[in-house]
Amino acid sequence: MSLLSEEFALQFKQQSDELSYFLHSQGEQLRRTLADKRQRHYRALLGAAEEAVTRRMREKEAEVEKAARRNAELEARAAQLSAEAQAWQAKARAQEVQAASLQAQLQQAMVGPANGSGVLQEGNGVGCGGDAEDAESAYVDPVSDRRVTSPSCKMCRTRVATVVLLPCRHLCVCRECDDVVQACPLCLSLRSASVEVYLT
Numbered sequence: 001m002s003l004l005s006e007e008f009a010l011q012f013k014q015q016s017d018e019l020s021y022f023l024h025s026q027g028e029q030l031r032r033t034l035a036d037k038r039q040r041h042y043r044a045l046l047g048a049a050e051e052a053v054t055r056r057m058r059e060k061e062a063e064v065e066k067a068a069r070r071n072a073e074l075e076a077r078a079a080q081l082s083a084e085a086q087a088w089q090a091k092a093r094a095q096e097v098q099a100a101s102l103q104a105q106l107q108q109a110m111v112g113p114a115n116g117s118g119v120l121q122e123g124n125g126v127g128c129g130g131d132a133e134d135a136e137s138a139y140v141d142p143v144s145d146r147r148v149t150s151p152s153c154k155m156c157r158t159r160v161a162t163v164v165l166l167p168c169r170h171l172c173v174c175r176e177c178d179d180v181v182q183a184c185p186l187c188l189s190l191r192s193a194s195v196e197v198y199l200t
Helices: 002-110 132-137
Strands: 163-166 170-173 193-196
Touching: 002 193
Parallel strands: none
Antiparallel strands: 163 170, 163 193
């Protein structure tokens, strides 16, 4: 009886040890499985976060590059507009100087002798020919008692010529004819611009 009890106790202990080992093994396997799944989940989350950050950084870099290109375009356009403005200012100043010079020459010609008044030779930059019709516009200055000639328009031949055509610089048309004339009626050169002078 004692022998059976010992054998039974030994088998029970052996089975109990086997069960404990099995449960321990299963627990370890389950722990490793859960840890592995947790690690994979963490890696997936980290990868997704890194991908989102990388994508966002690329978008920001693209926006910065676009803004830099736009800024460069605006700076280039501003420089171009500044250069154009300076060119126009220089051209306007040159035209003002030219108009003042023409005005002075015309004033000098208007008080000259009757046979040469109202006419500036080509060497002086202004000329409109010594036509006999200019003498019809002659009048006597009541202040200086000197005969002064106002050149007549070479287009309509009725009004006083007050417009200098460029580049030939002939004083030969009136304001009204300046709107329609395409070439100088004296030298037949194409006009590129005109300057109105005031004969006082």
